[in-house]
Amino acid sequence: MTYYLLLNGSHVEIGEESFGKFWPSEGLKALYRILNEKPEMLSEITIKTDQNVDLTITEFIETLESLKMEKKA
Numbered sequence: 134m135t136y137y138l139l140l141n142g143s144h145v146e147i148g149e150e151s152f153g154k155f156w157p158s159e160g161l162k163a164l165y166r167i168l169n170e171k172p173e174m175l176s177e178i179t180i181k182t183d184q185n186v187d188l189t190i191t192e193f194i195e196t197l198e199s200l201k202m203e204k205k206a
Contacts, residue, residue, distance in 0.1 A: 135183040136193065138164055140174070147180065147193075155200040164190075 136147040138160040145160035167174050168190075180188040188196070 136160075136188075137181050137183075139179040139181055140177055144181075150196070150200060153200060154203045155197060156203045 134150045136150070137144045138147050145163060146158040147160035147164060148155050148157040150156075164178075167178065175190060178190065180190065180193045182188070
């Protein structure tokens with residue numbers, strides 16, 4: 134499953150989940166930057182999967198906590 138960060142009409146891939154592992158993309162860095170530096174923007178963010186399912190930031194973080202983080206080759 135692929136996760137996307139949607140903000141102001143644009144989107145960026147956060148990463149991909151498969152077989153209990155998560156391969157992060159540049160969008161994960163952007164999400165962490167917003168969380169740490171611009172938390173007032175959190176209400177403007179949508180996280181969506183490639184299956185068109187919307188997640189809250191909390192739901193997405195909980196999903197990440199259950200996965201093993203991998204590096205993309």
